Amino acid sequence: MTGDDMKIVVMKNGPYMVYGNVPLDEKSIKIDAMGKPVKWIEDKKYYTGPIYALCRCGKSENMPFCDGIGHTGGFDGTETAKNEPYLDTCLVHEGCKGVQLLEKPILCTGAGFCHTNKKIEAMIKKEKNLDIAKQQTFDCPGGGLTLIIDGKIIEPELKKSISVTNDVRTIGPIWVKGGIPIISENGTRYDIRNRVALCRCGKSKNMPFCDSSHLP
Numbered sequence: 001m002t003g004d005d006m007k008i009v010v011m012k013n014g015p016y017m018v019y020g021n022v023p024l025d026e027k028s029i030k031i032d033a034m035g036k037p038v039k040w041i042e043d044k045k046y047y048t049g050p051i052y053a054l055c056r057c058g059k060s061e062n063m064p065f066c067d068g069i070g071h072t073g074g075f076d077g078t079e080t081a082k083n084e085p086y087l088d089t090c091l092v093h094e095g096c097k098g099v100q101l102l103e104k105p106i107l108c109t110g111a112g113f114c115h116t117n118k119k120i121e122a123m124i125k126k127e128k129n130l131d132i133a134k135q136q137t138f139d140c141p142g143g144g145l146t147l148i149i150d151g152k153i154i155e156p157e158l159k160k161s162i163s164v165t166n167d168v169r170t171i172g173p174i175w176v177k178g179g180i181p182i183i184s185e186n187g188t189r190y191d192i193r194n195r196v197a198l199c200r201c202g203k204s205k206n207m208p209f210c211d212s213s214h215l216p
């Protein structure tokens with residue numbers, strides 16, 4: 001299988017089936033002395049086959065993989081997310097000349113990078129802070145924040161891959177990178193994006209996407 005064969009299929013009340021030899025690793029958030037996020041660090045790589053299943057109920061005893069048992073205890077994984085274009089459904093924050101910040105709060109994973117230094121809404125007001133603001137959006141796994149500068153969407157170059165994430169509080173979402181298609185249980189394809197975060201705690205109100213419901 002090639003990169004063009006990569007896809008993630010949401011199984012009804014079951015796992016995410018991943019096809020196409022998608023690379024998988026685990027990342028956690030490094031924090032500073034003040035408890036603010038600094039950067040993502042890689043904890044480990046997983047060696048997988050061309051097809052594997054990732055848990056989305058939060059009950060597997062073989063995390064991050066589905067053990068075939070956890071979701072059999074009554075897990076309701078009904079998809080509730082609206083399948084609509086991201087660019088048509090965002091809040092728009094105006095920054096300095098030629099700069100806009102797109103925000104879709106329901107995609108917030110609670111990673112917290114938007115609060116590193118000053119809040120990103122303040123950072124975009126001054127041109128000298130734009131490099132920091134770019135990194136703040138790049139580190140947002142759910143893609144809930146996107147910068148537009150002079151009419152151009154600013155996105156990091158991400159290879160097609162998946163990271164299961166963690167922070168100091170709890171397990172985080174599944175970070176899907178590089179525009180891997182996500183197919184719903186009814187066979188429709190969600191809007192393809194460079195950065196997407198899938199729920200893996202089973203609590204999201206925006207299934208299959210993370211809405212930060214995993215946070216204590």
